[in-house]
Amino acid sequence: MAKIESAARDNGESGDLNTRKLAEEALLKAGALQKAILSSANFSSIATDAKGVIQIFNVGAERMLGYTAAEVINKITPADISDPEEVIARAAALSLELGTPITPGFEALVFKASRGIEDIYELTYIRKDGSRLPAVVSVTALRDAQESIIGYLLIGTDNTARKLVEAEQKKLDRRLREANEEIQRFAHVVSHDLRSPLVNIMGFASELDFWRKQVFERLAALRAQIGGAKPDDNDDALRTDVEEALSFIKSSVAKMDRLIGALLKLSREGQRQFQPQFIDMSQLLRSTVDALAYQAQAVNAKISIGELPPITSDRLALEQVFSNLMDNAVKYLRPDVPGSIDVRALEAGGAISYEIHDNGRGIDNKDRERIFDLFRRAGVQDRPGDGMGLAHARTLVRRLGGSIAVESELGSGTIFKVTLPKRWLQTESETMP
Amino acid sequence: MTYPVVIAMIEDDEGHARLIEKNLRRAGVHNEIVILNDGANALSYLFGPDGSGAVNKGRPLLVLLDLNLPDMSGIDILKRIKENEHLRVSPVVVLTTTDDKSEIQRCYDLGCNVYVTKPVDYEKFANAIQQFGMFMYVMQIPEAI
Numbered sequence: 416m417a418k419i420e421s422a423a424r425d426n427g428e429s430g431d432l433n434t435r436k437l438a439e440e441a442l443l444k445a446g447a448l449q450k451a452i453l454s455s456a457n458f459s460s461i462a463t464d465a466k467g468v469i470q471i472f473n474v475g476a477e478r479m480l481g482y483t484a485a486e487v488i489n490k491i492t493p494a495d496i497s498d499p500e501e502v503i504a505r506a507a508a509l510s511l512e513l514g515t516p517i518t519p520g521f522e523a524l525v526f527k528a529s530r531g532i533e534d535i536y537e538l539t540y541i542r543k544d545g546s547r548l549p550a551v552v553s554v555t556a557l558r559d560a561q562e563s564i565i566g567y568l569l570i571g572t573d574n575t576a577r578k579l580v581e582a583e584q585k586k587l588d589r590r591l592r593e594a595n596e597e598i599q600r601f602a603h604v605v606s607h608d609l610r611s612p613l614v615n616i617m618g619f620a621s622e623l624d625f626w627r628k629q630v631f632e633r634l635a636a637l638r639a640q641i642g643g644a645k646p647d648d649n650d651d652a653l654r655t656d657v658e659e660a661l662s663f664i665k666s667s668v669a670k671m672d673r674l675i676g677a678l679l680k681l682s683r684e685g686q687r688q689f690q691p692q693f694i695d696m697s698q699l700l701r702s703t704v705d706a707l708a709y710q711a712q713a714v715n716a717k718i719s720i721g722e723l724p725p726i727t728s729d730r731l732a733l734e735q736v737f738s739n740l741m742d743n744a745v746k747y748l749r750p751d752v753p754g755s756i757d758v759r760a761l762e763a764g765g766a767i768s769y770e771i772h773d774n775g776r777g778i779d780n781k782d783r784e785r786i787f788d789l790f791r792r793a794g795v796q797d798r799p800g801d802g803m804g805l806a807h808a809r810t811l812v813r814r815l816g817g818s819i820a821v822e823s824e825l826g827s828g829t830i831f832k833v834t835l836p837k838r839w840l841q842t843e844s845e846t847m848p
Numbered sequence: 849m850t851y852p853v854v855i856a857m858i859e860d861d862e863g864h865a866r867l868i869e870k871n872l873r874r875a876g877v878h879n880e881i882v883i884l885n886d887g888a889n890a891l892s893y894l895f896g897p898d899g900s901g902a903v904n905k906g907r908p909l910l911v912l913l914d915l916n917l918p919d920m921s922g923i924d925i926l927k928r929i930k931e932n933e934h935l936r937v938s939p940v941v942v943l944t945t946t947d948d949k950s951e952i953q954r955c956y957d958l959g960c961n962v963y964v965t966k967p968v969d970y971e972k973f974a975n976a977i978q979q980f981g982m983f984m985y986v987m988q989i990p991e992a993i
Contacts, residue, residue, distance in 0.1 A: 611916065615867070618867040621970035
């Protein structure tokens with residue numbers, strides 16, 4: 416190409432036979448390569464002179480852009496067949512990045528390459544018929560024997576398919592974000608609107624309770640005035656009935672308030688922005704276990720933490736997830752066997768699976784999906800809990816791009832597997848407005 | 849002449865209004881309590897027919913404000929009170945079910961004087977209102993300018 420031709424001419428002038436021979440060999444080799452590149456219909460190869468005027472326009476370029484070589488060679492620069500807005504934006508971005516003013520035009524397309532910086536970027540070509548061709552372009556400067564730039568080579572590949580996927584992904588991300596926001600708003604409104612009547616139910620039930628005392632005091636006083644209660648008056652039974660009714664109302668209201676509070680907490684958690692950071696997981700799990708030391712000792716449980724690979728993720732979210740899983744593991748051990756909980760990890764590809772094995776009571780097959788639902792619990796209801804923990808854990812793990820799975824055998828133990836990307840990076844669907 | 853302090857209670861829930869009133873009375877608060885059951889009523893009481901607020905000039909007013917009103921947000925009422933030349937000195941006590949940190953912050957930002965959350969637990973609710981009632985004894989409440 417330009418470089419080779421130029422080198423051959425230089426050597427011809429010097430008259431050095433040996434050098435000329437080497438140059439010819441190089442030319443022959445390069446010629447084969449050049450021909451292969453130039454005849455490829457899947458790459459648009461556009462070579463220009465130093466000023467940007469097109470000198471070579473291969474069959475790929477003709478096919479992809481709709482111009483014939485004759486229409487563009489010695490006539491225009493690649494910038495003339497590129498999206499002008501992109502060229503302007505690229506010039507502005509490069510000016511900022513490199514701290515030097517760059518003209519929106521051909522210079523913007525090749526500036527990095529002219530400084531010897533490898534440059535591959537996305538560029539939209541405008542075809543002869545005016546349609547757009549999203550391409551990925553690789554730019555190389557062509558130099559002569561003295562290393563001065565004599566032109567540029569722009570090799571482009573069709574990027575349409577990827578662009579389509581990206582656009583589809585963006586649309587999905589947006590929809591997901593909107594759905595998320597709607598759920599958050601819904602949870603927020605519902606929890607406040609539900610709480611308001613509860614204040615009244617609880618308030619007036621308590622007021623009734625207060626008046627009940629006065630009513631029975633007055634009744635007793637009246638009975639005393641008329642000479643004491645008759646055997647079938649049954650004031651005590653009546654008092655017990657009223658007390659029982661009020662206490663059911665109050666305990667149910669209190670429960671509903673807890674559930675609403677849990678719902679609200681979940682919706683707030685969903686709004687928190689995650690901060691990816693490097694986390695020593697062995698250390699995180701050890702401090703989780705430290706916090707559970709009392710409970711573990713009370714049920715005579717032995718907990719061992721293996722060597723766990725570190726991860727880049729959100730610390731607070733992982734603390735909540737693992738503290739919940741470890742808490743469950745300790746909470747649902749069997750009283751008749753010494754408890755044993757074991758945490759290990761498996762790394763494969765870009766993901767890490769952290770596994771919590773216990774020899775506890777296990778989870779029935781039919782409950783293995785249910786336990787992740789909000790307010791749902793499984794097995795004998797003899798432990799405190801509000802059915803929030805696993806729902807919350809799954810929400811967090813999913814937001815972190817991972818998954819949570821359970822394997823279990825009723826009466827012999829459970830394995831919870833939390834699989835997370837080794838490096839979690841904020842994606843658009845995670846960015847709240 | 850000086851007027852006694854009037855409590856303007858902006859509260860759409862009748863039950864809440866009764867419970868608040870009961871507990872203020874229990875704490876020994878005997879002041880007049882005007883219950884305003886929506887935003888429109890509240891605005892017309894506070895700012896008068898001309899909307900200037902001059903109607904309350906010279907009257908010591910204490911505003912109890914619920915944030916969740918059917919026709920407007922209590923936040924807007926708070927904002928209007930604190931921007932009004934006559935009423936901006938009147939203490940506003942936000943009394944609401946919302947315990948959202950950002951909401952609380954926002955109210956103080958806009959000049960609310962006290963923010964109290966209504967708990968569902970009635971013992972706590974009664975306590976909060978009664979303590980607030982007792983606090984009113986020692987509070988100096990300025991007259992609207």
